[in-house]
Amino acid sequence: MNKKVFDIVVIGSGVIGHSIAYRLKQEDPQLRIAILGDPVNSLQASRAAAGMLAPFCECKVADPFFKFCRESLNKFPKFIEELTSVSEVPVYFSKAGSLMPSSSFLDSWQERKEFFETESIPYEIWDESKIREKAPFLSRDCGEIMWVGEGQVNNRQLHDSLMAASRKLGVQVLETNVTGFIRKDSNISQAVTEEGEVEGNHFVLASGSWSAQLAKVLDVNLPLKPIKGQMCRLKLDEPFFDYTIHGMMTYIAPWKEGNGFVVGSTMEDKGFDSSIESKVIDALIQRAAEILPCIKDASLIESWTGLRPAANDLMPIMGRSERYKNLFYSSGHYRNGILQTPNQADYMVSIIKGLRENEIPEFSPSRYNL
Ligand SMILES: Cc1cc2nc3c(=O)[nH]c(=O)nc-3n(C[C@H](O)[C@H](O)[C@H](O)COP(=O)(O)OP(=O)(O)OC[C@H]3O[C@@H](n4cnc5c(N)ncnc54)[C@H](O)[C@@H]3O)c2cc1C
Numbered sequence: 200m201n202k203k204v205f206d207i208v209v210i211g212s213g214v215i216g217h218s219i220a221y222r223l224k225q226e227d228p229q230l231r232i233a234i235l236g237d238p239v240n241s242l243q244a245s246r247a248a249a250g251m252l253a254p255f256c257e258c259k260v261a262d263p264f265f266k267f268c269r270e271s272l273n274k275f276p277k278f279i280e281e282l283t284s285v286s287e288v289p290v291y292f293s294k295a296g297s298l299m300p301s302s303s304f305l306d307s308w309q310e311r312k313e314f315f316e317t318e319s320i321p322y323e324i325w326d327e328s329k330i331r332e333k334a335p336f337l338s339r340d341c342g343e344i345m346w347v348g349e350g351q352v353n354n355r356q357l358h359d360s361l362m363a364a365s366r367k368l369g370v371q372v373l374e375t376n377v378t379g380f381i382r383k384d385s386n387i388s389q390a391v392t393e394e395g396e397v398e399g400n401h402f403v404l405a406s407g408s409w410s411a412q413l414a415k416v417l418d419v420n421l422p423l424k425p426i427k428g429q430m431c432r433l434k435l436d437e438p439f440f441d442y443t444i445h446g447m448m449t450y451i452a453p454w455k456e457g458n459g460f461v462v463g464s465t466m467e468d469k470g471f472d473s474s475i476e477s478k479v480i481d482a483l484i485q486r487a488a489e490i491l492p493c494i495k496d497a498s499l500i501e502s503w504t505g506l507r508p509a510a511n512d513l514m515p516i517m518g519r520s521e522r523y524k525n526l527f528y529s530s531g532h533y534r535n536g537i538l539q540t541p542n543q544a545d546y547m548v549s550i551i552k553g554l555r556e557n558e559i560p561e562f563s564p565s566r567y568n569l
Pocket residue numbers: 210211212213214215216235236237238239240242243244245246247248249250251252375376377378405406407408409413427428429430463464504505506507508529530531532533534535536537538539
């Protein structure tokens with residue numbers, strides 16, 4: 200590869216890196232932008248996720264993280280519409296909502312209702328007759344059901360669409376890994392890759408679970424590690440249902456359009472372990488079948504492992520580096536990076552372009568002196 204010079208070099212080719220590049224290029228077509236990284240790395244979170252857009256089922260307090268995720272959910276319809284019109288790659292996106300059985304959330308049922316009321320979150324409680332009318336496929340052991348106004352996306356299609364859109368807008372996608380950096384004092388000048396050096400005026404570290412390894416090369420101690428999730432995908436007759444179902448330690452997420460239903464997931468602190476254990480997958484299916492009995496007869500399409508990038512405080516790390524003048528971070532999106540994608544892209548673009556003075560303190564790299 201000949202030496203290439205870019206205004207902005209994004210390191211990481213998941214939904215986070217691609218959405219930043221796509222948004223930057225949309226706003227300023229003159230910018231020369233490169234994305235570095237293996238886009239189909241089998242352990243990357245963006246293709247391993249379930250695609251649930253679930254700030255209300257995931258959060259219990261109205262903190263800045265909840266607000267950020269809620270804003271992102273609200274941005275999704277327009278984001279998908281614009282993205283697919285640029286990329287011409289369709290993305291399954293649904294606002295059918297989530298279902299939470301009371302049998303799974305007995306301890307927190309009242310607390311959740313109060314939270315939803317206080318925050319004006321769209322929700323309904325379905326009794327037995329409503330459940331039989333709207334979701335007769337659920338087990339009768341589920342008890343009352345809470346319907347919550349959230350969303351669902353097929354995240355592999357989202358990633359495909361982002362990759363196509365950024366390429367179409369003229370982002371250079373270099374499918375090569377970064378192995379080092381050339382830097383002087385507080386300035387990074389080049390990323391060293393397996394295929395040569397890539398010169399940049401600014402760098403964005405968006406390498407998911409691998410961000411800490413790359414930061415180490417820059418002598419930065421990024422407090423982030425992978426949290427492994429094992430998952431599987433099942434074939435159920437379609438069209439069946441559009442809801443995303445959340446149980447205790449289990450969920451069933453529709454990918455639709457012939458792509459079946461994703462059943463997840465484990466949360467394992469095992470480093471970069473990529474193993475898939477059939478007994479774990481069987482247990483996931485068993486637990487899901489307690490809510491959705493027909494799952495027992497569904498055929499298994501595939502199973503996989505993916506790595507969630509988790510910072511020590513489980514908050515994203517987004518913003519300017521303190522150590523390097525021309526480095527930005529967007530990593531640590533942990534369990535909700537698909538949901539955060541649109542808002543994260545807008546937030547990062549405003550920081551990179553210098554349009555936003557103050558970072559959200561809870562997300563700022565400065566909380567770790569990075
Ligand atoms: C099992 C599972 C289920 C999930 N479910 C959901 C969900 O339902 N909803 C939700 O919102 N979120 C979910 N998530 C979380 C979400 O997937 C992540 O937060 C998000 O995908 C992170 O995206 P990313 O681009 O930062 O990281 P990744 O997708 O991991 O991408 C990192 C990129 O960095 C690249 N890279 C690595 N090393 C280098 C290097 N040396 N040089 C260059 N590039 C490099 C990789 O190749 C990859 O392209 C889930 C995650 C998992 C694992």
